[in-house]
Amino acid sequence: MTSTTPEGRLDLGAMPVPGGFFLLRDVRPTPFAATPQPGAHRHVFSYRDSEPGIQQAAVELVRRARKKIFLASFRIGDKALLNALFEAVERLRGGVYVITAWNERSLSRGLSALEEDAGADIAAQRHRFEEMTKRGIFVRGYDNCHAKFLVVDDEAALVSSANLETSALIDRPERKVTGESGILMTDAGEARRLARFFTRMWHADCRWEAPPGEAYALARRLPTRSPCRPDPPLDSRAGVIWTHDDERYILRAIHDVIDLARHEVLLATFGLRGLISEPGLLHDRLAAAVERGVQVTLLCRARNNLAGHRDEALALSALGVRVVGDSLNHAKGVIADGRHGALFSANLDGEHGLTSGAEVGVRLDGSPALAEAERYLRHAIEHADLEFVVSPTQAQLNARLGAEWRRPWPGPALAKMSVDDEAWHALAVVEAPVLYTQSRGVTRLHAGGGEWAVDGSRLTMTKTPQRASQTRDMMNSWWAGPANGDRRGFCSAVLMRE
Structure with missing residues (x-):
């Protein structure tokens, strides 16, 4: 009244x-610079006005391949990465395999709740797939694949929140790069686990394919039995985690990290969906953490255009969570007390990512990369250009x-x-x-x-x-x-x- x-x-x-709305803050984002990290896990990122770390890591991995390349990404479109893939397929005389969410309808339908502008530039995306198959790359489509990762020779891997396209990897004159976070792994054991995860998707989950050839032809295929199955992750150990059918290891890691928190939890996501109706997914854990005195901060994309996203942020705010919005964030992860944490491709989404679909992440407890991932997330929160305000x-x-x-x-x-x-x-x-x-x-x-x-x-x-x-x-x-x-x-x- x-x-x-x-x-x-x-x-x-x-x-x-x-209700709640994302309001502009008077801040001036500054670049983020990486620091040296020892060990088999190294944090990589994309951030406005900063070095293109994820792109460099992906291109370097592809260039070092001597046997095979497995790549999964919702969209693909970075020129430097595509050129590296084309060089690799010539060098390896094949051996480059790509899984995407592509089919004849998926990009026009789009997974708009999962990705911004999911259905945009359909003709250009189709052209890229045509170019890949003509150059000798084998492409298969898995409708529910939202994972973003790259495995080379079963020896090294890159796991991140970033689609391997320009908007997620490098700044452009017309638009700043999205904020992304990921891990470069040189642990051969973990790379092999991720390669087996890819192999299972390749055989048992992909229902579309475009084999290499002069004429691009996307055709339906019948899934077949996978020759291998990835070993499940060990709790609290640095290593690969995922969502796949009833294997909800990313959700289990989120719960475990929040439960271990004694002082602070940092969360990051692009989208929020389906959490209000399923409080056991996240709300109950966060409410218990706040009750025992844990400070919880969430960084998400500031999506005022989606009333449901604002409603989810409002419900989290009512639990005592500080919600911060950024116009470019696409990173996802959870970190507690600087000691426990994980990065992943899944949004905090009860309809896709936490309980269904195909997603990949890395648990980082005990690794030097965790401190760097935390430093990145704190920087992104501090320089976020919007804040969530209740009843403005x-x-x-x-x-x-x-x-x-x-x-x-x-x-x-x-x-x-x-x-x-x-x-x-x-x-x-x-x-x-x-x-x-x-x-x-x-x-x-x-x-x-x-x-x-x-x-x-x-x-x-x-x-x-x-x-x-x-x-x-x-x-x-x-x-x-x-x-x-x-x-x-x-x-x-x-x-x-x-």
Whole structure:
């Protein structure tokens, strides 16, 4: 309800808007620089204005291959990596195998909850697969594969949150690179375990294939029995973990790390989904941690455009979790007290990743790479460009909502309006948000499903309010498409009735 006084004053800017939103912070992100790391596990990353560590690691691995290359990625498109793969298939006379989520429908359908712009640039992605098969690379499609990893000669491997495409690996003039985190492993035993995981997917899970040849042809295939099965991970040991069918080792690692925490838990994800309806996946563990005094911070992608994502963040905030948003984060992981942790490709998603699909990660307890992964995550949190705010005011949303369509209120901060009793009282009792649109010089207020026209100092109700949800639905729809020249935002004015 608006703030009212007998004198006829409505402070729309002071109205709290129910729910939670990602609001812009006044921060200036700075580059992240790697430090030397001993041991068989080395943290690699992608971050705005920083060295392209994941790309360099992937290209170097491919160039050192002498026998075979196994690669899994939701999308593939980095030029340097593709050139290295083309050189490798010539050098190895074959021996390059790729699993992707590609089929004739999957990219157009997209896994939009898992990846930003999942269905974008379909023609270019198809062209890349055509080029790979023509060059001699064997490609198979696994609809539920969201894992991102690379294994070379059963000796070394790269596991990360990054799709092996340019937007995830290097800065471009038109767009900064997404924030990604991963591990380069030179532990041959772990590389062989990951190679067996790939082999099982290759034989038993891939239902599409495009064999090498001059003519690109994506065809259905019948799964076959895998010649091998990966050994399950050992709890609390540095090594490969995954999600596959009923093998929920990533979820088990997340639970274990949170349960071991005594002081602090750091979490990172791109998306949030399906956690409210299944509290046993994450909420119960985090609530217990907060209850025993553990500080929990979550870094996620600031996705104001998805009401469900905001609802999930709101539920976590209600548990006592500090939620931080970044416009470019795609990293995933969990770290407790700097002693226990894991990085992985899975989102904190109860519908795909934690309990289903194909995902891969690395448990890092006891490895020097864990400290570097923690340092990266702290840097990303400190320099995140948005924060999650519960029940922000109209004034806060007017000034700081992270949305391309948001334009500051164009009218005066204090507006004296001539308005009849019915229109005034209808506006005085509506629930937030109170939105405005401005088109061809005409300004309208929208609240509670009602509408008011602003004509100079005259306010006229043109549509009677019905339900607050109608205006919230209007706001949520604004993320779906362009404004067509309309100005949109939140009315933060103080209205004074003349």
